[in-house]
Amino acid sequence: MTTVTTTTPSTTTTDRDLPPSAHPDATAASATTAAGLGLPPAQRSPLRHPAHPASAPDDDGHADTASSLPPCGSAPHDARVHGFLPERPPVRSMIGTWTRLDALARAAAVAPGREAAIAIVERAHRADELAALRQRVSRLSPRNAEAAAMRIAVIAVSCGWNGLDPQAPAARRIADEAFLDLWAAVAHRIDHDQFVALPTLALRNWAPERKPRKHIPIDQLARTEPLVPIVRWAPEGQPLSRLDRLMLAATRLEAHGIWLFRLAETLAGRAPDDSSTQTALRRLVRVQHALRAQLRSEAVELAAAPTTPQQRAVLGALAEQGALEPPVLQAADAVLGVGARRPGEGSRRQHLRRHLPAAHRAWLSAMDRHCAPVRTLAHRGGPDAATYREAQESLIALRRTYTSLLHAAAHPAPSPLPAAA
Numbered sequence: 001m002t003t004v005t006t007t008t009p010s011t012t013t014t015d016r017d018l019p020p021s022a023h024p025d026a027t028a029a030s031a032t033t034a035a036g037l038g039l040p041p042a043q044r045s046p047l048r049h050p051a052h053p054a055s056a057p058d059d060d061g062h063a064d065t066a067s068s069l070p071p072c073g074s075a076p077h078d079a080r081v082h083g084f085l086p087e088r089p090p091v092r093s094m095i096g097t098w099t100r101l102d103a104l105a106r107a108a109a110v111a112p113g114r115e116a117a118i119a120i121v122e123r124a125h126r127a128d129e130l131a132a133l134r135q136r137v138s139r140l141s142p143r144n145a146e147a148a149a150m151r152i153a154v155i156a157v158s159c160g161w162n163g164l165d166p167q168a169p170a171a172r173r174i175a176d177e178a179f180l181d182l183w184a185a186v187a188h189r190i191d192h193d194q195f196v197a198l199p200t201l202a203l204r205n206w207a208p209e210r211k212p213r214k215h216i217p218i219d220q221l222a223r224t225e226p227l228v229p230i231v232r233w234a235p236e237g238q239p240l241s242r243l244d245r246l247m248l249a250a251t252r253l254e255a256h257g258i259w260l261f262r263l264a265e266t267l268a269g270r271a272p273d274d275s276s277t278q279t280a281l282r283r284l285v286r287v288q289h290a291l292r293a294q295l296r297s298e299a300v301e302l303a304a305a306p307t308t309p310q311q312r313a314v315l316g317a318l319a320e321q322g323a324l325e326p327p328v329l330q331a332a333d334a335v336l337g338v339g340a341r342r343p344g345e346g347s348r349r350q351h352l353r354r355h356l357p358a359a360h361r362a363w364l365s366a367m368d369r370h371c372a373p374v375r376t377l378a379h380r381g382g383p384d385a386a387t388y389r390e391a392q393e394s395l396i397a398l399r400r401t402y403t404s405l406l407h408a409a410a411h412p413a414p415s416p417l418p419a420a421a
Contacts, residue, residue, distance in 0.1 A: 079261040082218045084327040084360050085254050089221065090204045091147035092230055097136055098148065100129045102231075105151035108158040110235045113310050117158040121176050130178035137185040145189045150204035152183050153196040154231050157314050162196040163321050190357070197323030197355035202250040205230050222255035233311055242302050243311040246409040249298035250326050253402075256294050257328030259287045264335045268370035272377050272384060281374075281387045288332065288394040295401045303408045315410050324406060325352045327360065332395050334367035336388075337375045 081087075094102050104124055111117035124130050140148060156162050156179075164171040166183040187193040208225040216224075227248050234241040240248075263284050270277045318324050330352060332338075353361050377388035 079331070079360075079363050080265050083254055083258045083261040084199065084331070084356070085203060085218050085222060085251075085258075086143075086146065088143065088218065089207060090150065090230060091144055092207045094144065094147060094151075097132055098140075098144070100124070101133055101148060101151050104129075105154045105231045108155045109231050109233050111158060111310065112308070114158070114160045114313065117155070118176070121155060121159060121179050125176050125178040130176075130182050134178070134182045134185050137182070137189050140189060142190070145186060146200075146204055148186050149190050149192075149195050150200050151231060152186050153200045154205075155179070156183065156196045157201070157317055158310075160313070160317060162317050162323065165193070167193075192357050194354045195357075197318065197321070198247070198250055198325065199327055199355055199357075199360075201318075202247040203254060203327075205247060206251045219255045219258040222251055227251060233314070234306070238306070240305060241311050242305045242307040242409045243315060245298070245302040245305050246315070246405065249295065249302065249405065252298065253291060253294060253326055254328050256291055257287070257326075257331070260284065260291070260328055260332055263287065264331055264367055264371070267335055267374050268367060270374055272373055272380065277374060277377075278384045278387050281384075281391050284332075284335070284391050285387070285394045288391070288398050291328070292394075292398045292401045295398075295405055299405050299408055302405065303411075307409075307412065309412075312410055312412065315406075319406070319410075322348075322352050323355055325355070326402065327356060329395075329399060329402065330356070330364060331367065332398070334364045335371045335374070336392050336395055337371075337378070338392050338395050338399075 093099070104120065107120050108117040111120060121130075137145070137148070153162075156164070159175065161171075161175045164175055164180075166175075166180040166187065171180055184193075187195065206222070206227045207230055208221060209228050210225070212221060212225065229240070229244050229247060232240070233243040233247075263280050266280045267277065267284075270280070315324075330349070333349065353364060356364070374388070377385045378392070
């Protein structure tokens, strides 16, 4: 059995700026509406970013060319809009020469073991497919570069190479050189060299089962529509595996957690005795309870799903690298400081954040700073301090429930989700 461990631990907005709309979901937690969470009516963030030049729409109805979008990682991040989800649904199928990367990722994901996955990469090397892709990396639009990164991440972890630095000389004694060159080029293109982790493997690897009839916000899409993986860990025609379901559960957790990001922005810069602080903390408690219910509902199907030794090896390799931390839990920790209560946890938190894009790391660092006044409630008394401690305890319970979900995914046989305190 694979052992999975997890750690337990600017601008401010007003409540009017929070846009947490309520939508019916297919899960048990979907009955929790924005009104039930005590959140204000749906309203989009007032922030606006400069428009980009128009270009031809892709198969999702969105424009996406290298010339029409800013360089990877250059756009400012507004977490109130869609949290750490991508701005648009991930690319379902790549085109041109990049269809070879699609095929490689899908073959590596369903390989029976690491040796078989490595053999697939080596065959692509001998056929000069990896070199051909490497030459075309600079032409990728930012969105397609992120899509390529997800497929690279699937291949790397399938081969057991996820802990490598593709530019380190030592890596060339372990992994295929042509694949390392492609990996390093994609990492440079997206300006992120530690992307082989859950934020890429989950948040860039999903699609709605049916194309929506109209455009809806990305968080609503991920909450309300049935999702399927783009690159499956289970062979086509077979039921989704536990690893597939874990990654989709992480995506839905981020979508439901959008309200947490908006409350984090509300708490940023607030004084501990501000009248709105306790209100926002109460809402944060309700959101975290809803996220916990969401995870427990996901566990029912996950625990009954099939699994293989290779899929458990992938999960264990990611856990060993600290690469299974959901971004929404990192956001909650940046607000409440639960992970910083024990010695050494500050460096551990930075270790986990390295798997996030630069804009997301910057947002978390800003929350570390701007929510520091609220965190002084930990050393005070009174009703506000009691609410703050309740928020901390609810985050700890949420982490335990997520850890239980990981253990269920790593277990070699179907098992119920252990009760979380």
